[in-house]
Amino acid sequence: MENIWEVSPLHRQVKSEGEMTDLYKIEIRDLARAFCGALFLALPLHYTMEMWARARAIPSFMLVVILVAAYLLNVGYCYYSNFKGRPARQVPWLDALESLGVGIVASTITLLLIDQVNAHMSFDVIMSCIALESVPTSFGASLAKSQLSAGNKEDDLTDGWATDKKKILACLLGGLMFAFNVGATAEPIVIATSINYGQLIGIVVFSLLVSYLMVFMTAFEKEKEDEGAVMGPQWAETLICYSVSLLASAALLFMFGYLTPTTPHNLAIPWVVVLGYATTLGGSAGRLII
Known part of the structure; x- marks a missing residue:
């Protein structure tokens, strides 16, 4: 099977849902799906005081361990339910990094909007809050397709x-x-x-x-x-x-x-x-x- 991810420029026309579409449009759609899935799953935790408190109490080295573990878990989620539509474009070890990145962006925006990250906070506290909140958010990004669409078992990479x-x-x-x-x-x-x-x-x-x-x-x-x-x-x-x-x-x-x-x-x-x-x-x- 041809791997579009490896060989295709973003302007290439590819078949998607029965129609020919520019690849960059598919990439934007997939990232939008991941972004919405991230918030759909994890937004309640952004409104939870215990998450704010735990982020300030957890040592920095433990947050690094947590992020590494989150990445590995996202690899597993991407095998089962990737936010990308076609198996030919799915590379779980890379897609998990994208999920983590989407989680960080979604969490940062949300925390800024609800005033749990602001200019009066220290850099360490800001990074801690974003890091911890981005864990469940990244899970939502990886599982976006199963959350926000009917999904397709034929796309399961665990076969x-x-x-x-x-x-x-x-x-x-x-x-x-x-x-x-x-x-x-x-x-x-x-x-x-x-x-x-x-x-x-x-x-x-x-x-x-x-x-x-x-x-x-x-x-x-x-x-x-x-x-x-x-x-x-x-x-x-x-x-x-x-x-x-x-x-x-x-x-x-x-x-x-x-x-x-x-x-x-x-x-x-x-x-x-x-x-x-x-x-x-x-x-x-x-x-x-x-």
Whole structure:
């Protein structure tokens, strides 16, 4: 298949949606789609005080780590749902950089407009706010096509991957995307410190039940793929994906500075389990739709 990205000048006429169009117009459309998708997914977090506070509290080196991790996650999102229309023009490792760039631009404009970035702030604080807010915004850019259009499964670049690899990656990506909106807030910590052990066990059991029902017992999935060789039967897949969701929850709590290596286990476990409820729901959806 000819790769238009590599060989075509921007003024070249290419076929798009049944019509011949200048390539530069397609590029502008794709970037506009990514920009709108970025804001569609992440705008609520720009209006969240915890995000403003966490941006000021997270060390600079951790923000660099977060941006690197965001880039790698965007690579995964671009494999599943690129903001570019044709597979021939999709290069996930480069497209993820574009997504991150779009996220930075969209977040900068929004933060300026809502006065969370202004001339009275220090350069370090400005960069921290933009960096942290650009993470979910970049996710929205990468997933713009699936958010803002019907999408096309034929465009999925994961064709040929092992089933288990696709499921675990989709669980991780879907969980992080969905739970990011909750992980930044203080509510999971407040909830975790107020519930008892019976409620905590109930959250674990209910999370597993919802995951199982969502993937295996509802009409959300039109066709059941063959079970993967690694994860095995449905109960095993549910447990493995729940474990992935808990790891993603711990990573989010660590990223936002709530969880540290010195956090006592009796505090850390409830925090992870409570946020894991949201991560499990997102991960289950990811296994179906990403």
